Amino acid sequence: MNKEVIKNKTPIDSGRLLKLADDTLKTEALALETLRKRFLEEDAEHFLESVSLLLNCKGRVVVSGMGKSGHIGRKIAATLASTGTPAMFVHPAEAAHGDLGMITHDDVFIAISYSGEAGELMAIAPIIKRMGTRLIAMTGRPRSSLAQLADVHLNVFVEKEACPLNLAPTASTTTTLALGDAIAVAVLDARGFREDDFARSHPGGTLGRRLLTLVSDIMRKGDDVPVVKADTLLYDALFEITKKGIAMTSVVDNEGRAIGVFTDGDLRRLIEKQQNFSQIVIKDVMSKNPRTIAPGKLAAEAVSMMEKFRINQLLVTDPNGKLVGALHIHDLTEAKVI
CATH class of the missing domain: 3.40.50.10490 (Glucose-6-phosphate isomerase like protein; domain 1)
Structure with missing residues (x-):
């Protein structure tokens, strides 16, 4: 025994x-x-x-x-x-x-x-x-x-x-x-x-955060949002990317509408093709029609978009397309939505 x-x-x-x-x-x-x-x-x-x-x-x-x-x-x-x-x-x-x-x-x-x-x-x-x-x-x-x-x-x-x-x-x-x-x-x-009812009685839990946290609750706002105008030189846009620290910058027109985005990934791909950036304007190398989300959407929807399109950032725009904020995958992680 x-x-x-x-x-x-x-x-x-x-x-x-x-x-x-x-x-x-x-x-x-x-x-x-x-x-x-x-x-x-x-x-x-x-x-x-x-x-x-x-x-x-x-x-x-x-x-x-x-x-x-x-x-x-x-x-x-x-x-x-x-x-x-x-x-x-x-x-x-x-x-x-x-x-x-x-x-x-x-x-x-x-x-x-x-x-x-x-x-x-x-x-x-x-x-x-x-x-x-x-x-x-x-x-x-x-x-x-x-x-x-x-x-x-x-x-x-x-x-x-x-x-x-x-x-x-x-x-x-x-x-x-x-x-x-x-x-x-x-x-x-x-x-x-349903799930949203459960979330309201469990706001401190993971499900509660996923179903109650809005994009507007955690998005970057004001001066924390990297943004440049369409006619900005790429050289200056890189400073904006570095300063704001979310590996990208949004590009807006004169009315503040989001028309493009330029990321670290875009920069790496550009370096493979070209070395002289002194005269390049951001509108010529940005990714047009950027992925955007409304501030009133659930943060969980932002996670789904990022996973679907394999991106780490999202621009936040109002119904008129005007830029009001930005989201990075790290923002969602810190908010424990992920």
């Missing part, structure tokens, strides 16, 4: 630990598969009733549970809140000592207790019912007190816990969490919740 010794000199049986881990994963996977089959064969109507209650809720969804059920409840409430359903977690013991005032008859209350007999929940559930608040119970015992009191009961029963002692909530908390996720996903889809 393969044995190792950890730092405190306590011998451990690696083989046994790996088998326990494997058994845990198999037990929880089996619990989820059993839940799925029961859901399809017996509980689909209850699930749909729960989704309907949440969709028609005029107040908030209040989730509550004790111990491990409480931890699962917090996660379910957080998932609902981040996907378009106003939700919060209320600790049942705190509710019995004043926080019950946070709950109204317009709310929907989700009570989580595997036994369906948690004293703290049973102390407040009858009061919640008398208030006219709709009650959804998630338990492993359909005949429990909480299940019988609920408007809708969702069965999260498991044959056994993954714990070797069959005591610690493991498989049961997994099924409860999974069913909570299923409800949240069904509700968000029914609401027509």
Whole structure:
């Protein structure tokens, strides 16, 4: 038998630990598969009733549970809140000592207790019912007190816990969490919740930055924008490129409209053909019809354009084609849009 010794000199049986881990994963996977089959064969109507209650809720969804059920409840409430359903977690013991005032008859209350007999929940559930608040119970015992009191009961029963002692909530908390996720996903889809809605509730995340950051938020403006007139000598344009530091300069006409761009890449290609730049005018060597983007566009669209056309810079123009800013790939990286 393969044995190792950890730092405190306590011998451990690696083989046994790996088998326990494997058994845990198999037990929880089996619990989820059993839940799925029961859901399809017996509980689909209850699930749909729960989704309907949440969709028609005029107040908030209040989730509550004790111990491990409480931890699962917090996660379910957080998932609902981040996907378009106003939700919060209320600790049942705190509710019995004043926080019950946070709950109204317009709310929907989700009570989580595997036994369906948690004293703290049973102390407040009858009061919640008398208030006219709709009650959804998630338990492993359909005949429990909480299940019988609920408007809708969702069965999260498991044959056994993954714990070797069959005591610690493991498989049961997994099924409860999974069913909570299923409800949240069904509700968000029914609401027509989309990526931009998700971004608004996650402005600090990567998706939020990609879907909320506009070109105008990060573009270079004013004196930071490299710009020369069409009749500028190439020699002088190179100074503008060097001064502004984004490896290019825009070229504008007398009305300030963007008519071209000249980049470091253009310079390298020009050097291959010609060495004397003293009399070259920028309009004769610039790239005409430059790629442009409007300031009100998403920065993510600028990323797509740069990737599509394999460029590192974009000019930002108004509806009349007037130059108002410039973007470099590094600007998008610093803004964490990429």
